[in-house]
Amino acid sequence: MKNIIYSLMAIFMSLSMRAQLTDLTTGVWNLEKVVINNTDYPFPNTNSLITATASFHNNGFSTSICNIFNADAGYSSSSISIIGATLTLGSCPTTNNDEYNQFENHYFGTFWGGTAATGFYQNHTYSITSIGQQLQLTITNPNGDQAIYWRAALSTTENEVIKENVSISPNPFKDFIQIHFGDTISDFEISMYDMQGKQVFNQVFRKEKSVKIHLPDLEKGVYLFHMKSKDQQISRKVIKK
Structure with missing residues (x-):
């Protein structure tokens, strides 16, 4: 027993x-x-x-x-x-x-x-x-x-839906990156930083389901992509080729 x-x-x-x-x-x-x-x-x-x-x-x-x-x-x-x-x-x-x-x-x-x-x-x-x-x-x-x-x-399922609903492509990228959301997102901010912590991009968006960011003059290398809204925060590494 x-x-x-x-x-x-x-x-x-x-x-x-x-x-x-x-x-x-x-x-x-x-x-x-x-x-x-x-x-x-x-x-x-x-x-x-x-x-x-x-x-x-x-x-x-x-x-x-x-x-x-x-x-x-x-x-x-x-x-x-x-x-x-x-x-x-x-x-x-x-x-x-x-x-x-x-x-x-x-x-x-x-x-x-x-x-x-x-x-x-x-x-x-x-x-x-x-x-x-x-x-x-x-x-x-x-x-x-x-x-x-x-x-x-929150349930694990809810969290998985949040992560699956955000995609960044292409990665590596040449001139632009496209961010797709499963649903329309309101009031969010996208920032990008180089590996020394310098901000190379920042913009606030009000209501979007897809965002295209043009970065043709960005130097080749690895960058930190960061998206922040009221309900979620996502950080990914992206590569400029």
């Missing part, structure tokens, strides 16, 4: 850990705050045009405020291991005592390790807690600092 109980407990724990990894890579997470040296730094939320989000996928993740942190990463049921990362080099509006740039310094610099002598921290742990109809994601860096995110509980 004990062996049966232990086996059932092991199966339950395995399913729970697998569910946590699925929750991590489902939907878009909204950043609430970072906790640095036991001090809370809430996301300002004073400018409706600036949001703080994170989106995790099978081979890495991207998180953005005014700048974009894009990382190649691997996951376990409770850890995130960053293999390589890039951060764009833009600036937020300097209103309200420069609160957004200061928050980015806490988030990208101190929490993720952008200002650390050794570069971005490689190893983080995470946990996901269900609170009512919301999920809370807590990521902890090697120093014990934390980033707290929230999102509504």
Whole structure:
């Protein structure tokens, strides 16, 4: 009987850990705050045009405020291991005592390790807690600092539909890229960055089902494509040939 109980407990724990990894890579997470040296730094939320989000996928993740942190990463049921990362080099509006740039310094610099002598921290742990109809994601860096995110509980199927509904072609491209959406998307922004973090394209679109971006003068190389809307955030690597 004990062996049966232990086996059932092991199966339950395995399913729970697998569910946590699925929750991590489902939907878009909204950043609430970072906790640095036991001090809370809430996301300002004073400018409706600036949001703080994170989106995790099978081979890495991207998180953005005014700048974009894009990382190649691997996951376990409770850890995130960053293999390589890039951060764009833009600036937020300097209103309200420069609160957004200061928050980015806490988030990208101190929490993720952008200002650390050794570069971005490689190893983080995470946990996901269900609170009512919301999920809370807590990521902890090697120093014990934390980033707290929230999102509504979504099904895996809903997340797969979001990803499948966005396609970028051709890739590699020569003069242009075409972005197709399964449904009409409203109020979204597309940006592109080179591997040094310099922005090479940015445009806001209001209501489109397909977008064609002409880039004939762009130098050959690898670029980060980033699309952000209210409901989703997608980052892909594209190649100009």
